Amino acid sequence: MQRTTTTDLVVVGAGTAGLPAAIEAAAHGLRVTVVEKGDRPGGTLWRSWAQLSAGGTALQRAKGIRDSPDLHFDDVMRISRNTADPELVRLAVDHAPATIEWLMASGFDMDPDAPAVLHFHEPYLLPRTYWGRDAGRSVLEVLLPAFEKACAGSVTLALGTELVAFRTAERAVETGKPGEPGEPGEVRVAGVTVRDPDGTFREIDATNVILTSGGYAGNPELFPRLTSGAPLAGPASPGAEGSGILAAVDAGGRVRGQDRFLPTYGGVLRSGSTWETVGLDDYPALTPQARAPWEIHVNTRGERFVAEDAPSVDDRENALLAQPELKFWVVYDAAIRRSAPALFPTWDETELDRAFDGHPSFVTALDLTTLARAAGMDPGVLADTVAAYNTAVASGDDPFGRAHLPAPIAEPPYYAVLNHGTTLKSPAGLAVDSRLRVIGPDGPFANLWAAGEVIGGSTLSGKSFVSGMSVTPALGFGRMLGRRAAGATTDPGSM
Ligand SMILES: Cc1cc2nc3c(=O)[nH]c(=O)nc-3n(C[C@H](O)[C@H](O)[C@H](O)COP(=O)(O)OP(=O)(O)OC[C@H]3O[C@@H](n4cnc5c(N)ncnc54)[C@H](O)[C@@H]3O)c2cc1C
Secondary structure, eight states: OOEEEEEEEEEEOOSTTHHHHHHHHHHTTOOEEEEESSSSTTGGGGTOOOOEEOSSOHHHHHTTOOOOHHHHHHHHHHHTTTOSOHHHHHHHHHHHHHHHHHHHHTTOOBOTTOSBOOOSSSOOSSSOEEOBTTHHHHHHHHHHHHHHHHHTTTEEEEETOEEEEEEOOEEOOOSOOTTOOOOTTOEEOOEEEEEOTTSOEEEEEEEEEEEOOOOSTTOTTHHHHHTTTOOOOBOOOTTOOOHHHHHHHHTTOOEEOTTOOOOEEOOOBOTTOSSBBOOGGGSOOOOTTTSOOOSEEEOTTSOBOSOTTOSOHHHHHHHHHTSGGGEEEEEEEHHHHHHSOOSSTTOOHHHHHHHHHHOTTEEEESSHHHHHHHHTOOHHHHHHHHHHHHHHHHHTOOTTOOOOOOOOSOSSSEEEEEEEEEOSSOSOEEOBOTTOEEEETTEEEEEEEEOGGGGOHHHHHOSSOOTTTTHHHHHHHHHHHHHHHTTOOSOGGGO
């Protein structure tokens, strides 16, 4: 028989957005049940770089950087080429400084070099990217103790417990009833159905539900379905498998942003995996501002497709988007391996040798024909590509406009490393209104909110990757919704 429990607020997912939502709601007096299908809280923060962004912080002022939420907004819309949702970007940038101040006040271990302009994604015009010395774990060092404290009070954490459905079809028929948000006729959720660790189902009645179950960038089957057929390769957390999105769709929610996919430039699969890449820290160094390229990048046919040192990563990513299967080989020779700064800065030579010895994405050969065959490229095309590149090196004039032409590719053995257009966050997600209420078939659900990647990574970054525009709003919106569920009227901008 199905059991039923009752609470003021259910938070689905104890990750980047869910933890602050629960902490804030509890601080405002709510009984909160957090359902988390994994075996520990933290979500993607365990592996995220968790770079943050905000314009107009005390830290910027202390370093003489004149910035503001308005300038941040303009920059997000510029980088995203106006493909981000302006209303929600506005909400995010307005609350971003408060999120940074709150982290700082909570003892966040900010890297002393922050804020800075970083180049892994298309850069901001001003230094407004911040990061902890231990990446996402630095954020967890703030969140987890506060969450544990809340769990000693009015928060119940249910680990190994998965949301399977929303219970809907209740209509708010009267207003002004304490604790029951909603206008007459608005659809409310009655609560959620979860699967407990023993496999049994349980209903949780709740006045409010906040959905913070993350994206679907850890689900290679769902990814192409929700992202216009794009293949998944990436380092996302396996917990990011999209079940919260699917449950909301079953309840009448709708997905948007399917056409806003742009891959991150490069990343190598784990040996034996068809989609999971090595950790982000182990990606090859393909950012020209950090390491000017010595290699060439060729598609699966063996053709170059971009200036490898194009300063705009957005340009390189869009060029990659047009290549078959979003794959490219990084091709080089013995002289480059010997002379260039390391392509894999975190790997030593032994690890690299081991990869070339057995990893399917690493091939080496004594001649270009054998290399091309091992990589599945047309040997004639690759030979022509390398010859044309070597001519460009000799003349200093590259048809793709590449400026850094340090050496030809001419000394055996030759090397090729298969890279993918990768995904750090899923672009599509649930449509929400300007108050972050999930939109159902008859308008927004009165008491079902969403924050974090579940609303779509493209909502705040558009068809682009804008630095800090996932983690910062996940934290800020999570806090805001925790307060809102408690009916707190304090301006969340002053959090
Ligand atoms: C390697 C990497 C680096 C990144 N770097 C950055 C960066 O520098 N800056 C930036 O802004 N963004 C970055 N991102 C993206 C960013 O980290 C994520 O978008 C963000 O952390 C997601 O937060 P979330 O709260 O939406 O989801 P999560 O933190 O993933 O939390 C979701 C939680 O919900 C749980 N869950 C899922 N489904 C259910 C269910 N049905 N029932 C119960 N629980 C469920 C999951 O187990 C998980 O614990 C990066 C991502 C990756 C993978």
